[in-house]
Amino acid sequence: MSKGPISQFIQHHYRHFNAAALVDAAQGYETHLLEGGKMMVTLAGAMSTAELGVSLAEMIRQDKVHIISCTGANLEEDIMNLVAHDHYKRIPNYRDLTPQQEWELLEQGLNRVTDTCIPEEEAFRSIQHNIVKLWKDADAKGERYFPHEFMYKLLLSKVMEKNYQINTKDSWMIAAAEKNLPIVVGGWEDSTLGNIFASYIIKNEMKATTMKSGIEYMVWLADWYRKNSEGKGVGFFQIGGGIAGDFPICVVPMMYQDLEWHDVPFWNYFCQISDSTTSYGSYSGAVPNEKITWGKLDINTPKYIVESDATIVAPLIFAYVLGW
Template structure:
């Protein structure tokens, strides 16, 4: 193996130019490789599904992800219920958020004091319960109850799309709406899958309103198995004409759920003609470990019928809140 002394291909923007110039080896080089692989995938007519775990919405990934959606670089999203709701929380309550730079030094008493102020901490950032969570609850509850009364059933993201499109929240926006990835997704009617939505603030609230009787039919909000069926439909409609890539941010259910759609179609439905995922990249700081969903290297996915021997595969071992915007910048040419 030989190393080239020549510079990587020129990039158009200041950020991507810096990355191409300086990110040449080891883990940094994979950032460039993955971004270039994403671009090649799209140039060859491919599509890209992005998965969002962790607290990427509270990390304000929407600043770059929204533009990726608008420019047609992202074609579907799988995310946790937390990421679905927290983008909207940030949209309407940004000015009330508080940063806690010394969060590593907080005592149990300090955490109790935040609780008493209704400030819910995510690492160094506190989400204000009243201005964010309860404000959205009041709006979405009206949609849940109205749908319930009509006998209508929608997925969690469809309720959020409906609220954003209605303009009901516009007067409460506290950030540039172009920095909201969910608003960009709603405007593009982006296919979305939210596995395990009940494990979220709004999911807990929904359960509470079902218990109290505000919502009569617990199935008014569609979840789980129906999301997998919807994903299978989308994949089978899309894959024959365009290879589908998989860009995974973090681990957990946001990534584990959608990647299983291919082996389900192959093994459980006996549809071997369905193409495998055509690109795979995972950003994770999880320790590499065979047998671990979040820490397993992509090669292990070959034996499960998720990826093929020739599938471009990348692992970026780093903090996604740092790396994901850099990959997006490269793909966007910023």
């Protein structure tokens, strides 16, 4: 397909170093899809608050992403941006804030993520009111769902639609819900809604088992992977580090080594956008070849690492894959 101006700019100007790695990774992603492969995208950090949905949502709509692994924060923060965008506060000079100024933000209900403050009342509480009803309804019926399934129910019900403050085409969670895109969320408890859910368990208002667990996510992922790894196989596009990437990539060695299913293929494409430093023992910054020793990648798996800012790199790679 003919490429648009962003892709043409990338091809012409991005010739060396991290820029060249970006082009190689984008072309490898495109090739993987053209040859019939599927792709997992993993979201760490605060990519939803960075509004990655502006490009990721279109990737989902155009079937350039087949499964997502994300943190609990990324799962909820796209929806928070959806309903409270106008109340977010940007602080470009965040590096200059004193502890007293940080405390004042807390007192205003503004939770800071680098240069962006999420408004607690408009974001957290407006979602809480609606999601808790879904949790309690399921609990009363003895039904159990994964965290993302509750989110999908919330979005597809359109109960909050009148409160949307951004164009829905820029919400990756709406795009995912409409496609019923598979999502896995390791460590969902480490999120605002996860904390809220735990508070209801402590108050004996719900059962913990109403929410399906991380182990159940891993079991589900093993089944999904086996069903989708034929032919070109499944690629792994990792944005940042942490549990969003560590959790799902382990499904392959788990099946091969622990279940002794020796017909399980390795991940068949790997790219990580990272600014983590390997010399500190950081798994998030480990070069792709290290994953060979853990039974995650094959010797011949196409491997890329772009050591840069994911908020800059990911939209450019997505733009290339989309032909923009």
